[in-house]
Amino acid sequence: MKRLRPIAILAGSLMLAASGAVAQVSLTPPGSEPPPAANKPAAKPPAKPREVAKEAVKKPAAATPKPEATPAPAATATPAPDDPHVDLVYGAFQRGQYKTAFDLATKRVQEKGDPKAMTMLGELYSNAFGVKRDYAKAIEWYRRASDAGDREAMFSLAMLRLSGQGGPDGGAEAAKLLASSAKLGSMKAAYNLALLYIDGQTLPQDLKRAAELLREAADAGNPEAQYALATFYKDGNGVPKDPEKSVRLLQAASLAGNTDAEVEYAIAMFNGTGTPQNRPAAVALLRKAARENSPIAQNRLAWVLVNGQGAPVDKIEGLKWHLIAKTAGKGDPMLDEALADLSPGDRAKAEAAARRWLGTK
Numbered sequence: 001m002k003r004l005r006p007i008a009i010l011a012g013s014l015m016l017a018a019s020g021a022v023a024q025v026s027l028t029p030p031g032s033e034p035p036p037a038a039n040k041p042a043a044k045p046p047a048k049p050r051e052v053a054k055e056a057v058k059k060p061a062a063a064t065p066k067p068e069a070t071p072a073p074a075a076t077a078t079p080a081p082d083d084p085h086v087d088l089v090y091g092a093f094q095r096g097q098y099k100t101a102f103d104l105a106t107k108r109v110q111e112k113g114d115p116k117a118m119t120m121l122g123e124l125y126s127n128a129f130g131v132k133r134d135y136a137k138a139i140e141w142y143r144r145a146s147d148a149g150d151r152e153a154m155f156s157l158a159m160l161r162l163s164g165q166g167g168p169d170g171g172a173e174a175a176k177l178l179a180s181s182a183k184l185g186s187m188k189a190a191y192n193l194a195l196l197y198i199d200g201q202t203l204p205q206d207l208k209r210a211a212e213l214l215r216e217a218a219d220a221g222n223p224e225a226q227y228a229l230a231t232f233y234k235d236g237n238g239v240p241k242d243p244e245k246s247v248r249l250l251q252a253a254s255l256a257g258n259t260d261a262e263v264e265y266a267i268a269m270f271n272g273t274g275t276p277q278n279r280p281a282a283v284a285l286l287r288k289a290a291r292e293n294s295p296i297a298q299n300r301l302a303w304v305l306v307n308g309q310g311a312p313v314d315k316i317e318g319l320k321w322h323l324i325a326k327t328a329g330k331g332d333p334m335l336d337e338a339l340a341d342l343s344p345g346d347r348a349k350a351e352a353a354a355r356r357w358l359g360t361k
Contacts, residue, residue, distance in 0.1 A: 089120055098130025115148035122156060135165045146177065151184035158189070171202035187217040191225045207238030218249060223256035230261065243274030251275075254285070262289040263297045270310060279310030290321055295328035299335075306338050315342060316350045323354035 089108060092101040102124050108117035122141035125134045139160060145153030158177035161170030175196055181189035194213035197206045211232050217225030230249035233242045247268050253261030262285050268275055270282035283304055289297030298321045304310050305318025315338065322335040339347060 089117055093120060093123075093129075098124060102130050113148075115145040115150040115153065118142075118145035118148070119150050119153040119156070122153060126156065126160065135160065139166045146180075149184075151181040151186045151189070154178070154181035154184070155186050155189045155192075158192070162192075171196075175202050182213065182216075187220040187222045187225070190214075191217040191222055191228070194225070194228070207232070209238075211238035218252075221256070223253040223258040223261065226250075226253035226256070227258050227261040227264075230264070243268075247274035259289050259292045259294050259297075262292075263294055263300070266297070267300070283310040290324075295325045295330040298322075298325035298328075299330040299332060302332075302335055306335065316346055316353065319347075319350040320353040320357065323351060324357055327358060 089101055089104040092098075092104060101120060105117040105120040105124070108114045109121065118141045122138045122145065123129065124131055125141065126138035127133070139157060142153045142157035142160070146157055154177045158174040158181065160166060161174040161177070164170065175193065178189045178193040178196070182193055190213045194210040194217070196203045197210035197213070199205070211229065214225045214229040214232065218229045226249045229239075230246045230253065231237070232239050233246035233249065235241065247265065250261045250265040250268060254265040266282040266285035266289065267273075269278045269285070271277065283301070286297050286301045286304065290301045302318045302320075302322035302325060305314045305321070307313070319335065319339045319342065322332065322339065325331070339350065342350065
């Protein structure tokens with residue numbers, strides 16, 4: 001999950017050996033580790049991939065994942081190249097000419113009853129593009145297009161129903177719509193349907209079925225699904241435990257820009273879990289994720305820089321990231337102690353750098 005990134009059940013453990021010592025230093029903020037997840041099928045569902053990446057490290061929390069209630073994303077199905085009328089509608093939408101797209105789509109519906117034009121009208125009403133936002137009209141157009149077999153309309157209508165639009169008890173309708181959209185090849189529908197199976201509220205909890213759906217979406221290149229499936233392989237949820245498969249999926253999602261996957265892939269590389277150890281590469285990826293405002297990455301980068309493992313010691317830079325992570329609830333008493341041990345001048349530098357990053361200078 002931001003639009004549709006309600007994933008992941010992952011929290012890696014980044015163990016850093018203290019410089020010159022035998023003891024291991026965990027990047028997990030003391031007292032913040034989630035309880036071990038039960039291995040039994042009846043246990044609570046694993047936490048959403050996105051939310052777990054916000055938690056501390058060793059084992060997945062047992063939070064309940066729920067699909068994000070976000071405005072329905074723009075229809076992505078490319079109109080048939082031999083249909084210039086639909087191309088005109090889609091082209092106007094892509095250029096931000098929403099009033100033109102509305103007029104062309106309306107005409108197309110009136111003349112041809114085209115379901116993709118109906119989906120476009122639903123999109124415009126749902127997102128207030130060129131017209132006043134009107135969820136009732138959006139649902140009406142999405143439903144008409146869904147009944148005509150348009151998978152994008154099915155998906156968008158499902159997400160509106162899950163967000164509470166169109167009346168109560170939308171979960172059952174949403175689940176059916178997602179299943180139909182997924183059968184027609186929508187991988188974002190397959191991903192969100194998997195989340196419902198993980199959640200176990202709208203649908204009975206079924207981690208094996210969730211893993212199957214995630215695999216379909218992951219194989220099609222969906223980075224959120226890749227990250228979610230990586231967490232399944234990491235912990236053996238719905239699939240046999242396989243650290244190497246988990247890391248391969250994390251790498252793919254990371255390359256696609258999934259920040260949570262970047263954090264977990266960096267942790268795996270730092271520790272050599274399921275992949276050869278490569279601490280410099282891990283630190284570089286932690287820096288990237290930290291700059292993308294991942295509090296977990298910021299906290300772990302702070303540990304790396306303060307302790308000088310995988311990168312040269314830089315306490316001012318490291319404690320800058322500690323202060324930034326702390327504002328997002330990822331405080332760490334041991335790093336607080338390191339901050340207190342700085343000279344007044346260096347502490348002032350770290351605090352000033354954190355304020356600049358946070359825009360509170």
